[in-house]
Amino acid sequence: MSPFSYHKPTSISEALSLADASSQYIAGGTNLVDLMKENVVRPQRLIDITGLALANIETTASGGLRIGALVSNADLAWHPAIQQHYPLLADAILAGASAQLRNMASTAGNLLQRTRCYYFYDTGTPCNKRDPGSGCPARTGLNRIHAILGASDACVATHPSDMCVALAALEAVVHVQGPAGNRQIAFSDFHRLPGVEPARDNHLRPAELITAIELPPPAFAQHYRYLKVRDRASFAFALVSVAAALTFDAGLIRDARVALGGVAHKPWRDSAVEAGLRGQPASVALFTRAAERLLQGASPLSHNGFKIKLAQRAIVRALSDAAFGATDQGATA
Incomplete structure (x- = not known):
């Protein structure tokens, strides 16, 4: 682990004033500390933002939750x-990590998790995500856990979060504050596909x-x-x-959401596929x-070719369980 200075601001404005290209925000640290120990990142x-007033859950004026x-x-x-x-979100969170990690991990930190690609963690190997331009050995190496959708020649890593898959299906919105002020980011626009810049996981601006x-x-x-x-x-x-979610009206699907994890650089959705489910009676054939x-x-x-059939069967099962009432089976296959 490389040397670093430590600061614990008491306000958001103070936190923003401390941030620069060489700094990192930290809360629970369940991922960042591991990366620092392995010298994958060296802020x-x-x-430390744990002293800020950002730990409340409140009802919004529209009836949602902040x-x-x-x-x-x-x-x-x-x-x-x-x-x-929002039991879909609860199930997704409980399917991830261990109880000890869930006690430490923060909501924002979950969104910022880095990939679990073996080559990203191994500083003795090239990795475009860790060292842009060095190459992606996962493309021809050990790639069983890697992406089958949305990947690029530069990176085939996957996003590791369970919570984010549910948040994608629920169409959450991310609130951020920076030097230029406040803004909101639709969850579908928060994480990035790798393209030619795989070192960037999301669309956050500096600081x-x-x-x-x-x-x-x-x-x-x-x-x-x-x-x-x-x-x-x-x-x-x-x-x-x-993450599968449905609503019904007169026996027909009124709305449908399907988000996939473990298959891409970000939670994966296709609005055209979801639109094709609307107005239809639920059936295994439809799913x-x-x-x-x-x-x-x-x-x-x-x-990782097995992931295609595995994902197809998982989608059919998840949608069938959502439609026909098997949510009591738990969160793990």
């Missing part, structure tokens, strides 16, 4: 309003600080499913995960067609 300054950036994953998952009105996540008014508390397929039932990252369309552009690597 010269840590700005979740402070410092709310722990554990507190969020077990909050009565989340359990009652910007996430202050809150806003959920729209609840709509998917009855027909939902978070399904996570992983190598073991204990703490493990998803090979494939699916099978939707799964096939959602995976149409998949481009497997040498060791």
Whole structure:
């Protein structure tokens, strides 16, 4: 671990004044500290934001929820309003990490998790995400856990978060504050595909600080499913995960959301596929067609071709469970 200075501001304005290109904000530190220990990242300054007033969960004027950036994953998952009105999000959080990590990890920190690509963590190997222009050995190396959608020649890493997959399906909004003021980012626009700049995971501007996540008014508390397929039932990252949510009107699907995790550089959705579900009666055949369309552009690597069929089957199962009432089966495949 490289030397760094440590600062604990007492206001957002003070935090922003301390931020520069060589600094990092830190809250729970469940990912950042590991990266620093491995010398994957080497901030010269840590700005500890745990003293800021960003740990509240409040109802918005529109009937949604505003979740402070410092709310722990554990507190969020077990909050009565989340359990009652956004159970998809609760299930996704509880499917991720361990109880100890959920007690430490923050809402904002979850959005900023870095990939678990082996080559990203191994500073003895090239990695475009860690060292732009050095190459992507995962493309021809060990790539079982890597992306099958939205990847590029520069990077095939996947985003590791479970919570973010549910937030994508729920169409959350990210509130940020920076030197230029406040702004809101639709969740679908927050994370980036790798393109030719895989070192950039998201669309935050320099020194910007996430202050809150806003959920729209609840709509998917009855027909939902978070399904996570992983190598073991204990703490493990998803090979494939699916956040599925439906609403019905007179026996027909009125609205549909399907987000995938473990398959791309960001949570993966396709609005055209979701639109194709609306106005239709729920059926396995309908969901099978939707799964096939959602995976149409998949481009497997040498060791992860199995993810295509796995993802298709997971989508069908998650949508079927959401439609026909199997949400009590738990959050793990």
